[in-house]
Amino acid sequence: MSFKVVIPARYGSSRLPGKPLLDIAGKPMFAHVYARACQSGAEEVLIATDDARIEAAARAIGATVVMTSPDHPSGTDRLQEVARRQGWADDVIVVNVQGDEPLIPPAVIDQVAANLAAAPEAGIATLAEPLADATQLFNPNIVKLVRDVRGYAMYFSRAPLPWARDIFAASRESLPGSGLYLRHLGIYAYRAGFLNDYVKWPPAEIEQLEALEQLRALYHGVKIHVDVAAVELPPGVDTAEDLERVRALLAG
Numbered sequence: 001m002s003f004k005v006v007i008p009a010r011y012g013s014s015r016l017p018g019k020p021l022l023d024i025a026g027k028p029m030f031a032h033v034y035a036r037a038c039q040s041g042a043e044e045v046l047i048a049t050d051d052a053r054i055e056a057a058a059r060a061i062g063a064t065v066v067m068t069s070p071d072h073p074s075g076t077d078r079l080q081e082v083a084r085r086q087g088w089a090d091d092v093i094v095v096n097v098q099g100d101e102p103l104i105p106p107a108v109i110d111q112v113a114a115n116l117a118a119a120p121e122a123g124i125a126t127l128a129e130p131l132a133d134a135t136q137l138f139n140p141n142i143v144k145l146v147r148d149v150r151g152y153a154m155y156f157s158r159a160p161l162p163w164a165r166d167i168f169a170a171s172r173e174s175l176p177g178s179g180l181y182l183r184h185l186g187i188y189a190y191r192a193g194f195l196n197d198y199v200k201w202p203p204a205e206i207e208q209l210e211a212l213e214q215l216r217a218l219y220h221g222v223k224i225h226v227d228v229a230a231v232e233l234p235p236g237v238d239t240a241e242d243l244e245r246v247r248a249l250l251a252g
Contacts (some may be wrong), residue, residue, distance in 0.1 A: 003113040003189065004092060005042040006066075006082050007033055008075050009058070009099035011051035015239055020054050020099045022243060025250040029237065030054065031061050032102035032250070040109035042095065048082045073203075074213050080195035090193030093117060098186060102246055103234035108187060111230050116189040119225040122152070123194035124217055127229040128182040134175050136183060143184040143212060145226060153224040156184055156212050182226075185233050188214075194222060 009020040009030045016022065020030040030047065037045045047058040050070040058065045066085060072078040079096055088094070095113050097104060108127060116125035128145060136142050140158040148154055155161065160168075164176045175181050194217070204219035217224060237243050 001041075001114060001117045002043045002093070003041070003095055003117075004086075004088070005037045005040065005045040005095045005097050005109060006079055007037060007045070007047050007097050007099050008078050009047055009049045009051075009054050011049075011054055016237070016243065018053075019237065020049070021057060022237075024102055024243075024247050027061075028057050029102050030058065030099045033097060033099055033104060034058070034061065034063055036102075036104050036106055037097050037109060040095075040106040041113070042109065046082060046086075047099075048078055076190075076195065076213055077199050079190065080199045083192040083195050088192045090191065090196070092192040093189055094192055094195065095189045096187070098236060100238065101187075101233075101236045103236075103249070104187075105231050105233065107231050108185075108229050108233055111227065112187050112189040115225050115227050116191065119151075119223070121223050122225040123191050123197075123222040124214065125189040125225040125227070126153075126214070127185045127187055127233070128226050129185060129229050129233065130179050131175060131181040131183050134172055137175060137181055138172065145182050145184050147182070147226050151225055151227060153214075153218065153226050155218070156210070156214055158210055158212070179228075182228070184226075185229060186236075187233070197222075 011018055021028045047063050047065045048068050050068050055065050066082045068078050068081045093113050093116050112125050112127055137160045144161040145156045146154045167176045204216045207215040
């Protein structure tokens with residue numbers, strides 16, 4: 001199995017401006033992501049950016065950089081531009097590794113690529129993990145999902161999903177069942193052909209309501225394979241507090 005990794009790295013961030021370039025243990029954040037992606041089984045790892053400062057820093061560490069448009073409405077559109085400009089065939093598997101995941105285990109990159117390769121009906125593969133507690137279930141910042149018997153996604157939502165009607169009528173203090181409730185993890189593998197289709201579709205109403213890009217794919221009948229991550233995926237860097245936590249972890 002062969003696959004590519006693309007790491008989108010945008011300078012703009014409402015919470016942490018210049019986030020990909022923020023220093024962690026003497027290196028910019030994206031460089032940690034790049035190093036971990038290079039430890040995966042990917043045949044090629046590229047940085048996709050719209051900023052000359054990030055381009056220069058990426059080239060300084062020997063990374064291959066693709067300059068992309070600053071006007072993309074989503075990360076999926078940015079990925080498609082990379083695949084198109086690189087001339088990748090429709091069946092090439094492309095893993096999107098976010099540039100703010102400096103602790104990402106290479107094993108999950110390999111896992112999501114392998115899952116897509118093993119699911120020829122799917123256009124996308126992604127990962128999930130069991131929810132830890134009921135507080136996460138009712139948190140709209142945590143995306144939940146349900147799968148069918150073959151592991152394909154039925155729906156993603158910021159709302160509690162599935163709704164345990166009788167149990168939640170009595171109490172919402174604990175999660176019913178064992179491993180039924182899943183939290184979506186933001187790592188994706190795509191077939192390049194799917195990316196070419198995706199950018200031609202207008203945003204779906206459910207996608208806009210939930211603010212979840214993957215719902216456009218489901219709306220258009222694309223299968224999304226979801227597996228439980230084989231190893232724990234540490235949180236990424238979204239806030240200043242996250243940044244300090246990761247700095248402390250990598251300081252030694």
